[in-house]
């Protein structure tokens with residue numbers, strides 16, 4: 001059944017300067033990518049608190065994608081280094097809670113790389129489809 | 143290992159000497175309450191109250207680091223205060239110093255190898271049988287029956303970072319205190335106390351055997367928590383009786399925030415938001431975000447969790463909060479090679495980074 005789940009939902013937190021711009025570029029270049037992501041734009045990947053990610057998962061998102069500038073290229077020079085630590089923490093806590101940290105992906109996608117953005121979204125969507133629905137999705141007592 | 147010396151003082155002499163020889167302005171330690179049943183962390187400014195002082199009473203009505211934070215946060219005291227802290231309280235204080243919620247200036251820290259405490263509700267000053275059994279366990283280096291599970295599984299029970307360390311595991315209660323002075327402040331204090339440093343005492347093998355027992359208990363606890371924390375269903379099973387009182391965060395020494403994020407407007411929603419969630423799920427338990435509070439709190443302070451057990455002590459519905467936080471916290475600490483409370487100079491992991499690290503968490 002896992003492969004047919006067409007309404008898989010992925011929350012994507014993208015930084016304004018790189019990955020969101022790449023998403024924009026993918027759009028204006030008319031690249032097709034899986035329609036399962038819901039984008040939340042943030043100014044910097046370091047704005048993404050582990051709480052955001054854990055909340056998405058507990059509320060039933062099937063996957064969480066975090067996109068930021070490549071290390072060394074942060075618009076604010078070092079935000080993504082802090083972001084990497086926060087994502088590492090979020091993944092570790094998700095794993096401790098048995099929430100499958102594989103549903104969380106951190107990708108560095110520079111502004112000029114529209115095709116990379118489309119590729120990452122497609123690949124991650126496929127990966128989440130293989131994992132199937134997040135069991136928290138229908139959990140009403142969580 | 144610091145040299146341990148026979149101080150030739152029993153506790154009452156030692157307490158008096160703090161005032162008489164070290165000229166401290168105050169002593170902070172546990173003392174008997176008028177009810178005669180419970181004890182509380184107390185500040186003494188002269189010797190007259192000291193007969194009520196019971197520094198080793200095995201209960202933790204509050205993590206004393208919170209009290210010391212209150213005492214020192216606005217500014218360092220102008221005169222020396224001697225404070226008794228259990229090792230986990232000292233670790234919590236060290237974490238609070240990193241976030242500028244406490245200061246070590248003018249504190250003389252007295253700590254000791256800790257045999258653990260009972261849940262606060264489960265121990266009274268009049269519980270002679272229990273207290274005697276506890277004392278037997280202290281002097282033989284065993285875990286006493288009935289102490290809190292995180293205490294029984296605590297492997298950091300020696301007083302690192304103290305100015306004066308008292309060795310009690312493996313020793314009987316009525317023998318003179320065995321002291322060591324690991325810091326510079328401590329060394330100065332030793333001189334002022336006028337101790338005969340040639341009277342050295344051997345480390346007790348009971349400390350080692352307690353460490354072994356604790357290690358085994360810690361492994362068992364970790365395994366048990368990992369088994370129960372098994373995804374959405376496991377989280378529901380563990381936390382379904384949580385009444386969202388947030389007492390666990392109010393007593394946590396690391397949760398220092400005046401206005402907790404999880405009590406903030408961020409988690410107030412418009413009705414429409416509830417309906418959206420319900421449409422997806424069909425039913426919705428209220429209030430929402432119950433499990434999120436715990437995982438979210440873990441993400442805020444788990445890296446600094448000193449496993450003091452306070453959160454579990456106050457939970458009105460007996461959720462093993464501190465066992466969960468100790469276990470999940472240690473895993474997060476390990477990612478950053480971080481030991482909370484080890485050294486006040488270690489930067490908090492989320493406020494630091496290295497350019498090349500943690501690649502395993504990318505893509």
Ligand code: SF4
Nearest residue numbers: 394447448450451453
């Ligand atoms: S989470 Fe619990 S065990 Fe950890 S420091 Fe806070 S009160 Fe202590």
Ligand code: SF4
Nearest residue numbers: 397399402403439442
């Ligand atoms: S849960 Fe977070 S916001 Fe609330 S008191 Fe603890 S650290 Fe502060």
Ligand code: SF4
Nearest residue numbers: 384385387388390457
């Ligand atoms: S103290 Fe217990 S009931 Fe209250 S919020 Fe914490 S876990 Fe839930």
